Amino acid sequence: MANIYKNVNFRLGKVRKQAGYLCLNNTKHMFRLFEPRSAMERLQEKYCFLMRRSFELALVDKTRSDLLNEKACKILQEIRRMEKTQEKFS
Numbered sequence: 001m002a003n004i005y006k007n008v009n010f011r012l013g014k015v016r017k018q019a020g021y022l023c024l025n026n027t028k029h030m031f032r033l034f035e036p037r038s039a040m041e042r043l044q045e046k047y048c049f050l051m052r053r054s055f056e057l058a059l060v061d062k063t064r065s066d067l068l069n070e071k072a073c074k075i076l077q078e079i080r081r082m083e084k085t086q087e088k089f090s
Contacts, residue, residue, distance in 0.1 A: 039082070040079065043079050043082070044079060047072050047075040047079065050068050050071055051072045053068055054068035054072060
């Protein structure tokens with residue numbers, strides 16, 4: 001995992017019970033304006049957004065929060081599957 005995320009800072013989310021709740025905190029965001037993002041980066045941003053939104057909705061609407069959490073878990077499975085395939089080829 002360390003070889004994939006060399007120049008990216010991670011921070012743990014507020015909900016520590018959720019497995020793999022990593023959010024990207026990319027400090028070089030301004031300089032990446034015209035650079036294309038990889039599919040992995042797009043999935044990670046989507047996952048982070050869904051988990052954050054799920055956490056915020058948990059206080060108000062539990063059912064919608066659970067739906068967002070399920071979507072985020074599916075995205076996390078896709079991220080892990082992509083990581084495994086990258087490890088095989090590297």
